[in-house]
Amino acid sequence: MLRLTRCAYLRSQLFKAVRNFSTSEGSIKDGWEAVIGIEVHAQLNTKTKLFSDSSTSYNEHVNTHVSAIDAAFPGVQPRLNIHAVEQAVKAALSLQGQIQKRSTFERKHYYYPDLPQGYQITQQREPISRGGFIQLTELDGAKIPAKIGIHQIQIEQDTGKSIHDMRPGESLLDLNRAGIGLIEIVSKPDIRSSYEAGLYVKKLQQLLQWVDVSKANLEEGSMRCDVNVSVRKQGDSQFGTRCELKNLNRIRILSAAIDAEVTRQIELLENGIPVHVETRRYDELRNTTYKLRDKESAPDYRFMPEPDLPPLLLSEDFIDRIANSLPELPDVSLDRIMKQYNLSLFNANLLLHEYKCLDYFERVCEGRDPNTVTKWMLNELSGALAAKDKTFKDNPISSKRFGGLLDLLEKGTTTVNKGKLLLKLMLDDPSEPLDIVRKNGWLTMSDSAQLESICKDIVEKNADKVN
Template identity: 45%
Template sequence: MTEKKFDYFINGEKDKWEVIIGLEVHAQVLSQSKLFSSSSTKFGSEPNTQVSLVDSGFPGMLPVINQFCIEQSIKTGLGLKAKINLNSVFDRKNYFYADLPQGYQISQYKNPIVGEGEVILDMPYGTKKIGIERLHLEQDAGKSIHDMDPENSFVDLNRSGVALMEIVSKPDLRSPQEVNFYIKKLRSIMRYLGTCDGNMQEGSLRADVNVSVRTVGDKKFGTRCEIKNVNSIKFMEMAIEYEANRQIQLLESGKIIDQETRLFDTKKNSTRSMRSKEDAHDYRYFPDPDLLPLNLDKDLIDKLKKELPELPDQKKERFIKEHNLSSYEANILVSEKEISDYYEEVIKGCDKKLATNWITVELFAVLNKKNLSIKQSPISAKNLSSLIKMITSGKISGKIAKDVFEKMQSDDKDPKQIVEKEGLLQQSDPKELEKIIVAVISKNQDKVAQYKSGKEKLFGYFVGEVMKASKGKANPQLVNEILKNKLH
């Protein structure tokens, strides 16, 4: 396989430009209750039905840390091969907004719970390491709704206080594609860990995208703009593309970039200014006096480390080493936890290479066609596994297997039953096969003579006739052997 080379550069009027991207990903912690209260975090409930006195900022209410959310963020940190800080601090980020009932968000500023780590991306041009700057815990705000009434705005506090992990990357990303891979990898790691469901439609994963540009070869970073709150990978890619080009145009026409916060307009496919650096909030961060500094026990971290599941990178390595898969195949199989779970279920007692082919070619074709996720697969891993076992044990041929696979798609039927019911078992009895072959030979004496006189290509004709006579059920290998003997 020829390795591609990284080639995402933008050609401006004058120069060739490189795009520098850093992401602040907000990942909702998978937990039953909120970061500082016992309210439920269930998505899609009636507005303001999951709100405690703490979440709504009533007088005298105090936050109490949810230990489970702490453990979830430690696990995520470990999954990012990051340093877990034994001492971290919750700070207040002060600003006024109607959906921020306390008038401040509890977050972590100077001392986050997780320090530097990394994420490995398998790009078409090789692996690339993306640095993680930090991960910190914070609470989400509520939701302001401006389009339900011409006069008034509504506030839904169900989200208020829900735990978020803010995962800040280093400015190591260089293209929309790398951002795409990075988000998917991050999401995959968190799904393996069970720390975030990564559901972008429900807002469980969203990102602020920092973009700057510099001419190729320049070592200095340019001035960056932050695109706030982008909630799909496609939009991130579009926003980066637009923003990079906007910045290049400005720079090439001799203007400068203002450091500012911008919004991505999905309808116009463009970004627009939200606020400049001068208008930036002064959040007046200070340690939240209602919460003691968070001091973690090293034993807890060791325990969580031991309990860590196998993560995509490790799994991939194992699949390559132990299952003899290519890096490409392994990547596909580990890309989502559900796919690797499916694969590992299928390979129980059957050929791994064959299983990989059936999953990544046949099954994925069906899923793509029907627009289904692997979790919604019409064929269960168990049934696919027994289909493959019938192939390797010679009970059915590969060709018959494809027919059976087609039939399995309705109601996830057991392939054994289909084969039995329809009499599709492969004919592997040498005596029976011999009878068919003898009959074919006696019917085609002229062709036999031609074959024997040197037209060896006719061998295929005899195989075809035998297969036809057996209605495709004859074991091709045995047919070959017997035919060769008979024709000598």
């Protein structure tokens, strides 16, 4: 059985994913158009929760990071985490949003067992940011470039977690997540297909990870998506009745759920049956959506100003300081490195998003051939790390030592095959590459006079064979 390198495996998986992903583009029936908006909830990278000093550590033992504030004891008061505000501003600026110098908090009332207060503190009416957009281009996989507008970004607190599958007939509550800071990113209804929706969520996820605002891990739950879907006849300027799809935790599931809901709504309308405003879930086995509950409207939530939190006032200096701390954004980096290092789109995406090792790559490239660096990083180094179940984040070989290995190959100090063995040893041996080569007797002889002397000696000792 052939063993694929890590890079070759990723390439095969990517092509398979693109092929499967692309099939959803033709799922909308002729004459109809989907209108889609997405609400993304992303947990902020903070050490403590939004309104308390409880830790935000993920996957800790249940109910071990719960303070009196998180559990909503009577008389407790929230205190806003300034680092969460900084992270929210950073996210908004990276999405080209307009930061609001004055924003306010409100209570959104609804009852659910994992919401201890009986309300959620959020920013519905006066959010921290308005506007912004994500641009989808051919480099993202879009067939036609699209600009997806952002309606607003608001800060809010997360709920706890309900566990329904541990004890038959019982639901258990874990409040470790309750009160963790979130941003809710509300898109405009600018998305027209499940494929476009998948590209939007993927790009948003990569951006939040890039600027280190959120882990944005869909399967872990640090990023969650609710999707509003409606359909209308092509050319119709009026929006149809929208239904909300809840808790879609993978991009493939999100795309499939949208296609199923679009098909359901079109079938209803073509049979003269109106679409009702509902919150729905997706059944992956049956590839259909089902009603969860009637969709609440704003009056149902009885929004009221949060009496324990004053308005959030941000100075121009505060906003400028965060803006100046932003790294080069992914779209700019992708375009730059493809041109600067003559990289393919696939390799550039591996460096930026899969391995997240662009800084490492650029340090190694200083004074070296980018093609050689790319080949050895994305094939040999990634393969050696994968064999030890390590990621680039855990890579023990510094850019200086890795560059030293490439220099030995460039000078002919050792062979390519020995270089591959050397790379594997460097994962466990902190010595300099040249020292490891010498220790193992892998030096290549390049002195022609010395080589000629050795050859003559061999010929003289084997005269009969020479004759």
